[in-house]
Every structure is written in structure tokens, then in C-alpha cells.
Amino acid sequence: MVDTSPIMSTALLPVSSPARGRWIDHWLETLQDLEALRASHPMMDAVIEEVDGRMIRVGERWLADFASCNYLGFDLEREIIQAVPAFLEAWGTHPSWSRLLGSPVLYEQIEQRLTELVGSEDALVLPTITHIHASVIPVLASSGTIFLDARAHKTIYDGCQVARARGAAIRRFRFEDPGHLDELLAAERDRARLVCMDGVNSMTGNAPDLRAFAEVTRRHGALLYVDDAHGFGVIGERAPVESSPYGMRGNSIVRHFGESYEDIVLVAGFSKAYSSLLAFIACPTEVKNLLKVAAPPYLYSGPSPVASLATVLAGFDANERRGEELRAVLHRHSARLLAALRELDVRTPNRSGLPIVEIPLRNHTHIDHVGRLLFARGVYVTLAAYPLVPKAEVGFRVQLTAANTDEQLDRLIEAISDLAQRGELQSASEQRELEAA
Numbered sequence: 001m002v003d004t005s006p007i008m009s010t011a012l013l014p015v016s017s018p019a020r021g022r023w024i025d026h027w028l029e030t031l032q033d034l035e036a037l038r039a040s041h042p043m044m045d046a047v048i049e050e051v052d053g054r055m056i057r058v059g060e061r062w063l064a065d066f067a068s069c070n071y072l073g074f075d076l077e078r079e080i081i082q083a084v085p086a087f088l089e090a091w092g093t094h095p096s097w098s099r100l101l102g103s104p105v106l107y108e109q110i111e112q113r114l115t116e117l118v119g120s121e122d123a124l125v126l127p128t129i130t131h132i133h134a135s136v137i138p139v140l141a142s143s144g145t146i147f148l149d150a151r152a153h154k155t156i157y158d159g160c161q162v163a164r165a166r167g168a169a170i171r172r173f174r175f176e177d178p179g180h181l182d183e184l185l186a187a188e189r190d191r192a193r194l195v196c197m198d199g200v201n202s203m204t205g206n207a208p209d210l211r212a213f214a215e216v217t218r219r220h221g222a223l224l225y226v227d228d229a230h231g232f233g234v235i236g237e238r239a240p241v242e243s244s245p246y247g248m249r250g251n252s253i254v255r256h257f258g259e260s261y262e263d264i265v266l267v268a269g270f271s272k273a274y275s276s277l278l279a280f281i282a283c284p285t286e287v288k289n290l291l292k293v294a295a296p297p298y299l300y301s302g303p304s305p306v307a308s309l310a311t312v313l314a315g316f317d318a319n320e321r322r323g324e325e326l327r328a329v330l331h332r333h334s335a336r337l338l339a340a341l342r343e344l345d346v347r348t349p350n351r352s353g354l355p356i357v358e359i360p361l362r363n364h365t366h367i368d369h370v371g372r373l374l375f376a377r378g379v380y381v382t383l384a385a386y387p388l389v390p391k392a393e394v395g396f397r398v399q400l401t402a403a404n405t406d407e408q409l410d411r412l413i414e415a416i417s418d419l420a421q422r423g424e425l426q427s428a429s430e431q432r433e434l435e436a437a
């Protein structure tokens, strides 16, 4: 399913009045566009019957997959796959203790390697980022004020709603606008202040100006909480000699911007670039120890399967051995697609060169038709339909991975070129003129 924008959190509240009929009808009415797509579109809620590299088979059709978040291609990496059976032999398939009860030593090893990689004081891993937002944001916010990025990921919004139910207040600041955050922080007297935002944005593919946000947050004595689900594994520390402008080691947004972890908590996951079900919070040891008794997923949730712990550990080795080479391929694919869009005068919000490329449609009602054209040309993407995104942003999102081939990119670019010729895509130059007017 597509990453969701905050519109989901406000637009979809059902009105549960008995006079309005069955509760499910209100949901279905609000979500009718999306439900119609889900029920009939071959590129939604699809059953994938087979994979072959980055080709997938849906029914009888083989398609080039540009909807995967496996940015480094670790899902297909032979050495990672071959590492798994030994872990299963040693540990079985699943530990099934909650982490507070007991954790295989693999967790200690992962947290140590992670701490070394991202350069934080310490790190705590939990099954998913969704678990972390829902449980850690309420602890960090307490009954203070949360300053929330207006375009933050839906899972951050949901974590903030839990915090609000426990007494926190929420103020939204405008997307990519540290000046607005500054104003809101200056106007707020609450002493407990938490700023929550995305790192690399899951729809635009751009990173926020982390230095500016960190400066504002620290100046006001607040704590910055950043979700870099899409940056971890892709962007990293800068170096005089780099294999790509993404930087080195894939150690995420804080290191990419040369920032320290002072008053910054970094959250990210392994479910994208590392192709494993696990997530982490990089934080001081004192906070980690508090979360061990205050964050319900540490106390009560089932842990990640052993195969995922294994692929994380083997993924660290693969990242050390081949990460720079894979990031160079990822950058080359992304640069090629973005250059093609420029040549075709097709608009995308991507300014960063990162591998998330959203392409909005001229007419949001054409999403079904455009999706079918892409499917017919053997291209699989994420459809970003209303109300998952605002109507002006309805379109499709392409995600590139190091495992995509040049031939698959040829196919993608031909399909996009066809859509541009049919007038289905927004024009980059028209958009620039509108913005200048």
C-alpha cells in the first residue's frame, strides 16, 4: 500500500451516528475512490505469484517492479539469503519471548553494530517503526506539546494521536518550513516540547534541511524526533571521495548532514533498504533503558522472526562489503530517470536525486486509466490515489532499487514517455511558470 499523507488522519473519520446506517457504509462511502481501485485495479491489492530478480508475475503478466522499497536489493542478495539457514538451525524460527522477558544475543549484536554505524550513543530495536511511533512518541511527549510536520508520515500522526489521548497538545508546522516551526516554538511556553518530522520524505523523495530544523529545535530547548525510514541505507556521511552524492555507509540523515545526536532522536527501519522486519530508535542509553520499561512493544509485543534478525546481521556485512557499489548503481538509475523526466518536461517533486520519484497526473480522475496503461506496458508502480494523497498530487510513485536493470528502466521511461505524449502528466515548465507568477 502507498505511503499515506496526513490527509488520511483527518478526512477519513467516520461519522458514527445510528441515523446514518451501518458503520461500515460510512467508511466505504468516504473511501469509495480507493475501494473502487482496490477492487478492480490490477496494480492494487495484487497477488504476486512469482518473482525473478526485480520482475514480478501478477496473473499471466510479468512486470518490472518499481514499487519495492528494497533499495539496496538485499532481498535478492545471495550471501544474505545463504546466511539465514545457520541462524534458523541455532535459534529456531521465532524467539516468541517479549523482549523484556528475554532476547537472543542477536539483538545485542544488532544494537551494537547499529550504534557503531549511525554513530549514536545507543540504539534500541523493535519490530517496526509503526510500533516505535505509537509507543515512543507518547513517552517522549509526556503531557507537553508536540510540534508536528504537516506532511509527516501517517504512522507519526497516529503516534501523536496516542500522545494527545494521554494529555499532549499538538501544533502543526508547515512542511519544509523551519521558520514556521521557530514561530510556533517561540509562542509556546510548555517546557516539554517534542518536534516530530520525516527525514527523507516517502512521497517527494526529498530530505528536509535537517541542519536548520536542528538549530531551531535546540535554540528553543526542544527535542527533535526524525523518522528516516527511506534515508537509512541510502544516504550517509559525506566524504572527500564518494561513490555517489548519497554519501557513504548509508548511515542515515543525521550523519548525512554532519549533525550530532545532541537533542536528536533518530528512528528508522530495516524493512526498506535492508529488506528485513526490524526497526530502531537511536538514542542515549538513559532513554533506551526508560523505553525498556515504558514502551509497550518492548514489554508485550512478539519479536521479529529469527530470519529477519539474520538478514539484518548479514545485511550489515553486505553493506560494508558492497554498499558503496550498490548506492552508486541506485544513484545512476535515479539520475537516469530524473534526466528523462526533465527531457520530457514531466513534473516531479523530487529535487534530491534520491530513488523515490512521484509523478502527479494532470487529472486525478484518470488514475485508474493511467495505472492500467502502465500495467499493460509491463510496469509496476505504486498508485497514489485520493484520499491517500490530496487530489492535486494524485499520480504514481516510482521507487528504484539497485536490483533494477537498465532494460527495466528503458521500459519504464518508454511508458512514461507514452503517458506524457497522451497529455496525462503534469508539465514541469508550466508548474515553474505558475510558481513564478
Ligand SMILES: Cc1ncc(COP(=O)(O)O)c(C=O)c1O
Binding pocket: 003, 127, 128, 129, 130, 131, 153, 155, 198, 202, 227, 228, 229, 230, 269, 271, 278, 279
Ligand atoms: C516514513 C515512514 N515511516 C514509517 C513507515 C512504516 O514502517 P514500518 O513498516 O517499519 O512500520 C513507513 C513505511 O512505509 C514510512 O514510509
